[in-house]
Amino acid sequence: MSSDVYARLRRFLDALPAGFPETPSGTEIRILKKMFTPADAEFVMNLKDTPEPAADIALRIGTDEAEAEARLEELSRKGLIFKTYRDDRRLYQAYQFAIGLYEFQVNRLDREFCELYEEYLPYLALSQARLTGQHRVIPVESSLQETSSVTPYNRIREIVRGEELISLSPCICKQERHMLGQPCDKPQEVCMMFGHFARFYIDNGYGRPIGVEEALRVLDVAEENGLVLTCSNARKLETLCCCCTCCCPMLKNIKGLRSPARYILSYYRAVMDQNACVGCDACIGICPMDAIGSGEDVPELNEKRCIGCGLCVSKCPAGALSLAELQDRKEPPPTIEGVMERMAAERGLR
CATH class of the missing domain: 1.10.10.10 (Winged helix-like DNA-binding domain superfamily/Winged helix DNA-binding domain)
Structure with a gap:
């Protein structure tokens, strides 16, 4: 029974x-x-x-x-x-x-x-491969030019500053890898929830309440440690993860593919000005997808591997790297509920 x-x-x-x-x-x-x-x-x-x-x-x-x-x-x-x-x-x-x-x-x-x-x-x-993605990559804000026309839902620090209720939790992916005997040396307490998701996490003891300043410090720590920011695929920020390729199953899986950019939603790609590059190779070590490799004189960028996280841009001392916004991307749904409605329709449930 x-x-x-x-x-x-x-x-x-x-x-x-x-x-x-x-x-x-x-x-x-x-x-x-x-x-x-x-x-x-x-x-x-x-x-x-x-x-x-x-x-x-x-x-x-x-x-x-x-x-x-x-x-x-x-x-x-x-x-x-x-x-x-x-x-x-x-x-x-x-x-x-x-x-x-x-x-x-x-x-x-x-x-x-x-x-x-x-x-x-x-x-x-x-089973979820052909459905609307629930997460998208959002660039570290230091990689975005102040003068560029950036859609509001891609300016992460600006969004966080406007949030009233935020929770911070340990990363469940990192907890899982630790349980399986493969601990990660990256920061652990890096998952943030906002609004009604934050209240749910706080009420149930899954996370603790934090203020805007601590949330911004988490973003600083994520950038310093080469973590990729992924958020709920909606215009309203409700979840934000700081992910590494050793623990996050999504990033870990696509990194093993020839063209990771095809399999994760992002609104940006890195662009390299080889004339401005000084050949310091700082960008090579920080790229989570190995999209940048050693070239004859300066590093070479493989656009098929770039997921637009902006980490390479933030580390480039010469300003030779920048992010270009992709023009073929549809605006995300307004909320997580809108994402779920799309997924349900794609599966014939609505």
């Missing part, structure tokens, strides 16, 4: 925008058993994928509102659903596995869960 509830939960999660594909070995079922009790699974399958108050959920499942809210709060703390607020009214919804429930397991990982996730990741990545 319990096996049946997890099979039904798998189908339930697969009907959410990012999907939750089946595997021949049943790895996904073992993941669900690690995360959900049978009772948790049954309760979650009564939720909609849009926010609603506990009273509506209680009415639908035929239980007392206070009892329903207590269960919803417990599931929220476990990272098995999402909680948001509207006019200080708590609202709850079912949420996709990734990006979503998996990331909500920060600080709760064990080795078995990490091994299962690693086994499952190729199936998950393949």
Whole structure:
């Protein structure tokens, strides 16, 4: 009977925008058993994928509102659903596995869960490969020219300065690699949430509240350590990760490809003025995608490998590198919810 509830939960999660594909070995079922009790699974399958108050959920499942809210709060703390607020009214919804429930397991990982996730990741990545990307690369701001016409949603420091609620968490990808015996020497506490995502993380103890100045210092630390900034693929900033190629599965996977630029969304590419280059090679070591290599006299830039992170520009002492905005990019949706709507439509769920 319990096996049946997890099979039904798998189908339930697969009907959410990012999907939750089946595997021949049943790895996904073992993941669900690690995360959900049978009772948790049954309760979650009564939720909609849009926010609603506990009273509506209680009415639908035929239980007392206070009892329903207590269960919803417990599931929220476990990272098995999402909680948001509207006019200080708590609202709850079912949420996709990734990006979503998996990331909500920060600080709760064990080795078995990490091994299962690693086994499952190729199936998950393949199922999402043709969908609208949930993340995009955002350049370090020091790489953007002040005089250039930069779209507001690509000026990260300017956006952060306008945020009222920010949380800071350890990177779950780095936690996972540590659990698997492959620790990373980069800074660990580098994942930021904003607005209603920040409140969710703070309420549940996944992250701690920070002010704008500390958030800006995190960006400085990320740049100093060669971390790539990736944010939610929406005009409104809601999540911001500072990623390395040794831990981030997305960056790690595309780095092994011939043309990484094709497989990650970015609005920029680096441009090199070889006449201005002094041949110091500072850009070669900092590039996370090995897009810059040694040339006969000066380094050579492979545009097919460039993901527009701007790290090379920020390190160039001669000003020989700059970022050029790509003109063929569509404006991202306004919010994460808009991204999910696109994904759902692409999968025929809407």
